[in-house]
Amino acid sequence: MDQTLAPIAAPIPVRASSTDDPAELLRFAIDARCLGAAALATLVEIRGGAARSLGAHMAVAADGRFCGYVSGGCVEAAVAAEALLAMAQGRDRMVKFGDGSPFFDIVLPCGGGITVAIHVLKDVGALRHVLDRLERRQAAALVYSGERQTLISVDPPLRTCWTEGNFLTVYRPRTRVVVSGRTIEAQAVARLAEASGYDVIVRGRGEGAADTIDPFTAVVLLHHDLDAEAVILEAALHSPVFYIGALGSTRTHRRRVERLTALGFRRDDIDRIKAPIGMFGPTRDATSLALSVLADVAAARLVAYA
Template sequence: MLQHAALTEQIIPEQAFATDDSVAVLRFAAEGLNAGMAVALVTLVEIRGGAARPLGAQMAVREDGLYCGYVSGGCVESAAAYEALETLASGKDRQVKYGEGSPWFDIVLPCGGGITLNIHKLRSVQPLLAVLNSLAQRKPVGLRYHAPSESLHSVPGTTRTGWKDDLFEQSYRPSVRILIYGGSVEAQATARVAQAAGYEVQCNPRRVERMDADTAVILLWHDGHKELPVLEAALTAAPFYIGALGSRRTHQRRVEKLFELGWKESDIARIKAPIGIFPQARDANTLALSVVADVAAARLHQEEPIKINGLG
């Protein structure tokens, strides 16, 4: 265990692995704590102007200098790791500014803005384990940092990332799960692209899967009658994205059928059709890129944090 800030001079921070996945960052921190090491959690708590990462982006830094995660585009992470080692040595949490408004003129952010990082010495593994357990059960969860007491607690349920007076709340959502239905080359291509993008993918499950608010449902059948059971299940549930293959004329027939079955206009309006971010994609790979990008855009809108500068 580090006892004095001078000890940090003997340690050169080194990236353990490259990731911006919050689950991987928290797991790395929890594993370090369980191994008896001191660990600091670095959180992006303020953005001034532009920034490479969203509010709430995090790093975990162990006392041996190994760290993971990103709070910027890679330009401040090593410096932030040094600050985290100093925090572990002193035992006192701190906030550090980089870029605009920072005292460090030798660290300039390429985006031209500025960021503030909160560096917290973790006192317990329990809040991290609570978050990881909730996410494994596909339940939204949060971490709440109380600045005056330098304490961290888990918060069940949905929250929003940002400051509330002297509390900074960090929201975590389950990973995106994409359900792809349709025995077509387009479905296979979309599954490959979605997997390459890091999403959890199920292609043509044998039954209609459970759908939650972190699920995207993609229907890529060329035979419209096959999609109806899945489509109705999606409209009954609350997935953040529902997209269906077909031209505008095909979608109009789909709408008419759903009206006949008693669905309301507001329900049917949740269906993105024609599917994708750009029209008339006539080959499987282009369509796959269009669809996965559309899902990513919908998720980004869903996760948009509250942008509140300062400590409230």
């Protein structure tokens, strides 16, 4: 008796996690590729407004699981479905959503449009290289060629961009917040920074500070004594950290400036210190101060690595 085989249903896209951390997305893609097929979707064009920046990723597994965002959540399932089609066909694809897209039923709330490049992963060597550099707190980059359908690791440029027909995505280590102090304010900042996903290091009076700071570090000084902050403040001023903030009133900061000037620090070095610390103030409780400080740190990171 003849039997007709029923077609195999395509996997249904389902979100595996809500993370948008690039390192976690690359790890997801590596694990998915080791189990079978996988794709990496990248936001490569923005038309008008957008919820994410260029270079934002989604990782999609052959079984339909996906993570990451290229928008605010309104197109991600559709991107995952396109990635599953790309994997089934074994070919990369470039897909538009929102303004200028053939998908008239998918509208971005911002009214703009995006283009997403979907790359079917052939190997994960380049992704592993990026993760290795990030683990060593070094910047990294991937260059995607739609024409050759390749993804390779390169030395990172200054920013994510198109160049010579290829798309370069830059990755930087996550923000490290070095909190110096044994005050209630220091405890509040450390708790909130950890909850925000930052790499948090707490120091009492600056011991070992030079070994923990790099260009992706914010140094937060939360002492009630200028002598207690001296070691880590001087180390921060001699380093390429992107943020230095210090607790204290305007009068306290004038004394700080006098001390640093006497030690031979130049005015442009001293001007790197945000004091009084924080984005808004004055604050009268530790929680408000922590919010003010970390908002300032986040804003400074965006300016430093826009």
